[in-house]
Amino acid sequence: MAQLRGMMVCVTGASGFIGSWIVKYLLDKGYTVRGAVRDPEDLHKVEHLKNLKGANQRLELVKADLLDNSLVAATAGCQVVIHTACRCPEANFRITNPQTELIEPSVKGTLNVLKASFSSGVSTVVMTSSVGAMYLDPTRPLEQTVDESCWSDVEYLVQIKEWYCLAKTLAEKSAWEFAAAQGNGIKLIVINPGVVMGPVLQAKLNASSTHILKYLTGCVKSYANRCQAYVDVRDVALAHVAAFEDPKAFGRYFLAERSIHRARLVEMLAELYPQLPVPKICSDTKNPEAVPHKICNAKARQLLESELINIGKCLFDSVESFKEKGFL
Numbered sequence: 001m002a003q004l005r006g007m008m009v010c011v012t013g014a015s016g017f018i019g020s021w022i023v024k025y026l027l028d029k030g031y032t033v034r035g036a037v038r039d040p041e042d043l044h045k046v047e048h049l050k051n052l053k054g055a056n057q058r059l060e061l062v063k064a065d066l067l068d069n070s071l072v073a074a075t076a077g078c079q080v081v082i083h084t085a086c087r088c089p090e091a092n093f094r095i096t097n098p099q100t101e102l103i104e105p106s107v108k109g110t111l112n113v114l115k116a117s118f119s120s121g122v123s124t125v126v127m128t129s130s131v132g133a134m135y136l137d138p139t140r141p142l143e144q145t146v147d148e149s150c151w152s153d154v155e156y157l158v159q160i161k162e163w164y165c166l167a168k169t170l171a172e173k174s175a176w177e178f179a180a181a182q183g184n185g186i187k188l189i190v191i192n193p194g195v196v197m198g199p200v201l202q203a204k205l206n207a208s209s210t211h212i213l214k215y216l217t218g219c220v221k222s223y224a225n226r227c228q229a230y231v232d233v234r235d236v237a238l239a240h241v242a243a244f245e246d247p248k249a250f251g252r253y254f255l256a257e258r259s260i261h262r263a264r265l266v267e268m269l270a271e272l273y274p275q276l277p278v279p280k281i282c283s284d285t286k287n288p289e290a291v292p293h294k295i296c297n298a299k300a301r302q303l304l305e306s307e308l309i310n311i312g313k314c315l316f317d318s319v320e321s322f323k324e325k326g327f328l
């Protein structure tokens, strides 16, 4: 592993929630990091990166947008590219044109990263996909375990207007097709996290952190009759690093500690913070409580060489960091 340490790793979406933790761990491990961000001068978005230990010596921030030709320069001289950048709208954000707002940027952006990486001679690309590219298939029985072999059904995603999951599914499929067409020219590894929570490093709150914060401020009075798989951002970031460090790593990695109904999530929050206005009622009073998918995270545990962080601890650390950063 020691010979890897001097090499340069490019991280797209470096200023984002997951990207920031990846940059932190890369710097901690002694790598030289090129953080690709849309505006390196925007201190609100990048100051936390500049303040990371080792950043003065080994972090370079470069301007890059997924949809222009800046990626070739961003990836030049790098052995590894970690591609996390993607538009991640909040759940209540109204999408008027899914094709131009989400699908094209996600698919084209991913292909642009891969093409630039290939032309720059990058050996490994680690891409952040999502559980959204795995679990939404109406033909899969609920008792069947969700793991790396599962793909969301594209027609179903269109039918239920799950535009973000559609964008992630199509982008991941395009990435695998591109990598296969290059033969052994480039190694692709994909990380598919569930909903990512945990302490925030950045100053601008991201969509999945807002998912937790909204249950703490009194702004929502009920929770949805839904189940989701959850994972801590520190596990997600470490998995991206392990994915290129471990020569045995291959294919997709499903990162989730467990899948639970929203009721269990708010119960955990209420137990941890009884003084906060956590909702106690479900918005759906007609239907039975939704049942969570069975999940298998064995491949992720093998990659991380540990158990995943417990969701209770993850929630506590999330909320403590919201308080520390003044979000709560």
Ligand SMILES: NC(=O)c1ccc[n+]([C@@H]2O[C@H](COP(=O)([O-])OP(=O)(O)OC[C@H]3O[C@@H](n4cnc5c(N)ncnc54)[C@H](OP(=O)(O)O)[C@@H]3O)[C@@H](O)[C@H]2O)c1
Residues within 6 Å of the ligand: 012, 013, 014, 015, 016, 017, 018, 019, 037, 038, 039, 045, 064, 065, 066, 067, 083, 084, 085, 086, 087, 088, 105, 109, 128, 129, 130, 131, 168, 192, 193, 194, 195, 196, 197, 206, 207, 208
């Ligand atoms: N958080 C989750 O629950 C979760 C779960 C599964 C998968 N993921 C995936 O994980 C990745 C990171 O998500 P996150 O939670 O860290 O979100 P985030 O905090 O919103 O970070 C996304 C980053 O992508 C950048 N970006 C967006 N569009 C771009 C473009 N056209 N060109 C260059 N950069 C662009 C954003 O830059 P700006 O700040 O300039 O907009 C931001 O830095 C995404 O691929 C997401 O789909 C996230």
